[in-house]
Amino acid sequence: MAMGSYICVRLLHALVILALVTMLVFVIAQLIPGDAVMAAMASSVDMNDPAVVARVRHQFGLDQSILVQFSNWLTRYLTGDWGTSIGTGQKVHAMFIQRLPVTLELFLGATAWSVMIGIPAGIISALKRNSVVDVAVSTGTMIGVSIPSFWEAIMLIYLFGVVFPILPPSGYVPFAEDPLLNLKSMVLPTFVLGTHFAGLLARYVRSSLLEVLSQDYIRTARAKGLSERAIIVLHALKPAMIPVVTVIGLAWAHMLAGAFIVEVIFAIPGLGRMSVDAIFQKDFPVVQATLIAVSVNVLVVNLLVDIVYGYLDPRVRVNQ
Amino acid sequence: MDSNPDRREFVLGFVAAAFGAMLAPQSAAASGALRDQPWAVWDYKNKPVRGGYFRTAVERYIGKMNPNHWPVLDWISMNYFHERLMLTDGEYKPVPWLLEELKFEDPQTVLMRLREGVEFHDGSKFNAAAVKYQMEWIRDPKSNAWTAAWLAPLVSIDVVDERTLRWKFNVAWAAFAGVMANAPGFAMSAAALQADVEKYDSEPRGTGPYLLEEASPDNFLKLKRNPNWWFARASGNSEMPYFDGIHISVIPDPAVRLANLRAGKIDALTLDKSQYAALKDDPSVTVYRLPASHVNALRFNTTKGVFQDVRLRTAVSHALDRKALIAGTQLGFARLASCMFPGDHWCHNPELAPVAYDPALSKKLLAEAGHANGLTVRGYYINTTMGQTIAEAVKNMLAKVGIDWQVDLLPATALATRMQALDYDLASSGWLFIHDPDLMPTGLYHPNGGFNFGRSKNDAAIALIEAGRREIDFDKRQKIYWQLEKVLYDAYEDAWLWWEETLVAYRKNVMGRDHENLLKYKDVWFWSHPLWFKDGKA
Numbered sequence: 001m002a003m004g005s006y007i008c009v010r011l012l013h014a015l016v017i018l019a020l021v022t023m024l025v026f027v028i029a030q031l032i033p034g035d036a037v038m039a040a041m042a043s044s045v046d047m048n049d050p051a052v053v054a055r056v057r058h059q060f061g062l063d064q065s066i067l068v069q070f071s072n073w074l075t076r077y078l079t080g081d082w083g084t085s086i087g088t089g090q091k092v093h094a095m096f097i098q099r100l101p102v103t104l105e106l107f108l109g110a111t112a113w114s115v116m117i118g119i120p121a122g123i124i125s126a127l128k129r130n131s132v133v134d135v136a137v138s139t140g141t142m143i144g145v146s147i148p149s150f151w152e153a154i155m156l157i158y159l160f161g162v163v164f165p166i167l168p169p170s171g172y173v174p175f176a177e178d179p180l181l182n183l184k185s186m187v188l189p190t191f192v193l194g195t196h197f198a199g200l201l202a203r204y205v206r207s208s209l210l211e212v213l214s215q216d217y218i219r220t221a222r223a224k225g226l227s228e229r230a231i232i233v234l235h236a237l238k239p240a241m242i243p244v245v246t247v248i249g250l251a252w253a254h255m256l257a258g259a260f261i262v263e264v265i266f267a268i269p270g271l272g273r274m275s276v277d278a279i280f281q282k283d284f285p286v287v288q289a290t291l292i293a294v295s296v297n298v299l300v301v302n303l304l305v306d307i308v309y310g311y312l313d314p315r316v317r318v319n320q
Numbered sequence: 321m322d323s324n325p326d327r328r329e330f331v332l333g334f335v336a337a338a339f340g341a342m343l344a345p346q347s348a349a350a351s352g353a354l355r356d357q358p359w360a361v362w363d364y365k366n367k368p369v370r371g372g373y374f375r376t377a378v379e380r381y382i383g384k385m386n387p388n389h390w391p392v393l394d395w396i397s398m399n400y401f402h403e404r405l406m407l408t409d410g411e412y413k414p415v416p417w418l419l420e421e422l423k424f425e426d427p428q429t430v431l432m433r434l435r436e437g438v439e440f441h442d443g444s445k446f447n448a449a450a451v452k453y454q455m456e457w458i459r460d461p462k463s464n465a466w467t468a469a470w471l472a473p474l475v476s477i478d479v480v481d482e483r484t485l486r487w488k489f490n491v492a493w494a495a496f497a498g499v500m501a502n503a504p505g506f507a508m509s510a511a512a513l514q515a516d517v518e519k520y521d522s523e524p525r526g527t528g529p530y531l532l533e534e535a536s537p538d539n540f541l542k543l544k545r546n547p548n549w550w551f552a553r554a555s556g557n558s559e560m561p562y563f564d565g566i567h568i569s570v571i572p573d574p575a576v577r578l579a580n581l582r583a584g585k586i587d588a589l590t591l592d593k594s595q596y597a598a599l600k601d602d603p604s605v606t607v608y609r610l611p612a613s614h615v616n617a618l619r620f621n622t623t624k625g626v627f628q629d630v631r632l633r634t635a636v637s638h639a640l641d642r643k644a645l646i647a648g649t650q651l652g653f654a655r656l657a658s659c660m661f662p663g664d665h666w667c668h669n670p671e672l673a674p675v676a677y678d679p680a681l682s683k684k685l686l687a688e689a690g691h692a693n694g695l696t697v698r699g700y701y702i703n704t705t706m707g708q709t710i711a712e713a714v715k716n717m718l719a720k721v722g723i724d725w726q727v728d729l730l731p732a733t734a735l736a737t738r739m740q741a742l743d744y745d746l747a748s749s750g751w752l753f754i755h756d757p758d759l760m761p762t763g764l765y766h767p768n769g770g771f772n773f774g775r776s777k778n779d780a781a782i783a784l785i786e787a788g789r790r791e792i793d794f795d796k797r798q799k800i801y802w803q804l805e806k807v808l809y810d811a812y813e814d815a816w817l818w819w820e821e822t823l824v825a826y827r828k829n830v831m832g833r834d835h836e837n838l839l840k841y842k843d844v845w846f847w848s849h850p851l852w853f854k855d856g857k858a
Binding site: 099 | 381383384389390391393521536537538539540569570571572573575576579580582583584585731733
């Protein structure tokens with residue numbers, strides 16, 4: 001199948017999945033006891049005053065039937081009106097647009113760290129297999145994967161924000177406003193988020209490279225007298241990266257969960273923090289918008305991974 | 321309601337206080353030429369210096385900046401750009417602020433005189449027409465003001481002259497001054513409301529010492545000095561406010577907020593009690609301990625189940641070692657509670673002593689009530705870290721006298737559901753920001769109260785609550801609430817545990833904080849005595 005047709009088919013599948021996810025999320029959210037109005041007003045406003053509660057519920061359309069709520073929401077969503085956050089009072093679309101670049105920057109930075117650390121570490125580990133270096137790198141990556149990100153974050157804040165105050169302890173400054181301060185403020189959060197995946201990545205790179213290096217064609221290349229460096233760079237690295245690309249893609253897709261912790265600790269106004277706040281507050285409009293965004297993110301990333309996959313290994317062109 | 325004061329809780333309690341204030345009677349008259357007020361003393365050892373941006377941190381972003389639109393999540397920040405018609409003093413009594421005088425002509429009519437020379441941030445005048453417009457706007461259903469219900473007794477507002485209004489109510493509304501000290505009392509520019517109400521949610525126009533400079537949702541709020549602040553002129557302190565502005569960072573994690581304070585990135589912070597140890601010997605910071613008008617308690621279901629028996633309620637109350645609870649869960653930073661009103665509140669009955677820890681008495685009472693072999697009761701507590709700690713401690717104390725408290729840790733929504741369904745015997749309770757005295761008793765003990773749902777039906781208490789709402793004479797009203805406390809205390813209606821305290825840390829270069837007078841006058845002192853930086857720099 002030509003690549004173009006393949007992408008179209010995948011996009012169609014994605015839309016169907018999106019629609020199902022959307023409906024499922026909406027229904028499940030309605031089944032959970034209580035809503036954002038109850039959660040927020042339970043401790044603060046007279047629950048026995050129907051006028052106050054009814055006014056707020058009506059304001060957010062929570063007094064309609066589920067079907068009506070879903071249909072209203074879907075119609076508005078498709079026309080760009082993603083509703084109003086019950087937890088903050090802001091328009092959901094505006095919240096999203098404000099926070100998306102922040103989280104994207106966090107993801108890109110984390111991916112950069114994980115690639116910068118993970119791939120070289122994995123390569124070194126594979127080439128120096130069973131040596132002291134291999135053990136050291138493997139231990140390091142294991143520690144990177146195991147350390148809880150909230151602990152790592154707080155330790156780094158105290159180290160570089162308080163004890164040796166060379167970086168801001170928390171907060172976010174947009175790049176357009178102050179590029180240097182933006183980069184400084186994102187060093188620690190991206191590092192924390194990146195080190196987890198770096199460990200994972202290193203292990204994948206190591207095992208993938210080892211597998212490739214054991215292939216016959218590599219033995220042939222050695223027999224032909226090619227240098228080890230040439231063998232690695234020209235023949236081994238590219239096929240070894242195939243599963244690694246998948247891992248990077250999957251990691252990106254799932255980074256939102258880790259992003260929440262990092263965004264809360266470092267006080268970064270991103271999508272992760274917004275999402276979890278919304279879940280705890282039963283802020284349905286935000287939850288729904290976020291879930292759709294996450295689904296789109298996963299679907300798009302998987303599609304991109306498949307395309308890159310095809311490029312890296314011509315044998316894996318889509319053939320349906 | 322778990323009383324673990326942080327900013328989110330501040331919001332909830334502020335709202336609760338405002339709502340209850342609507343229902344409560346209030347003193348007959350409150351008046352004040354500014355310079356005649358006991359708190360109007362600015363006798364500084366060091367001359368205030370202008371300059372610098374004061375930096376602080378909060379857990380959550382403010383949300384909407386129209387105090388009558390929901391949600392508002394940071395009322396402290398709200399007070400920087402909006403001011404109220406009334407503030408409260410050291411005993412939580414309303415005192416005029418934007419008002420010069422508030423006088424009851426009769427229990428259902430109030431004459432209100434506004435301060436002279438006050439302007440909104442958009443240059444429009446703070447006058448009788450503006451106040452009238454604002455209040456009518458609040459009451460208009462199209463405005464979606466969640467505070468509309470609090471003005472329910474209001475019949476009409478008449479403009480008498482440029483600075484005078486006559487308010488008429490459909491009942492004796494002694495709580496009126498209390499309401500004006502809360503959310504509906506924040507003065508908003510009528511011109512701005514008329515021009516664009518939606519815009520007001522993010523671009524407020526109050527009368528406060530600071531104007532909104534920049535807002536970045538979930539990130540920060542930046543305010544700049546109001547050079548035309550009326551209070552500077554009226555008080556004769558023309559340089560007020562002294563800071564060039566205020567920068568409020570949103571930092572959800574308390575450990576990170578502390579890190580920012582220690583790194584010198586913020587100048588003041590409300591601390592978690594556990595953070596006191598880390599800061600008490602820090603030479604760059606001063607930590608202040610303040611009483612807070614919050615109470616932490618346990619509520620009984622006195623209309624269903626075993627706690628209809630006052631002996632069992634008494635047994636529970638005496639089984640609790642309140643001193644140990646304070647020492648263990650609050651690290652010593654709380655005051656033993658005798659009843660619901662904090663010790664510094666004007667409605668606190670000074671003759672009531674905290675319930676004594678007496679497990680032997682508890683066991684005796686349990687046996688008398690037919691539970692010599694033990695008693696199993698059900699309940700819930702709010703599912704927070706502090707909630708879990710307190711619930712565990714109380715559970716252990718009750719177990720020692722033979723009471724098995726099967727307590728579920730619940731989030732707010734599930735807790736509200738159980739509370740409404742009266743699906744408990746013993747559960748978490750309390751109140752935040754106890755200002756006007758009617759809100760809490762109504763909420764907890766009146767059939768129409770927002771947190772009762774029929775779990776308490778003490779007829780003597782109900783009669784006193786209703787009497788307190790109508791009584792506009794201050795002394796008589798105070799006696800009513802003292803009596804109310806005694807009635808609830810004698811009936812062991814609830815188990816009151818402690819009154820809260822707050823810890824606030826300031827960097828040493830922040831000047832002007834008079835802790836003694838702040839304790840004496842509280843709210844009105846805080847807002848009338850702005851701080852400054854030594855040398856005018858952060």
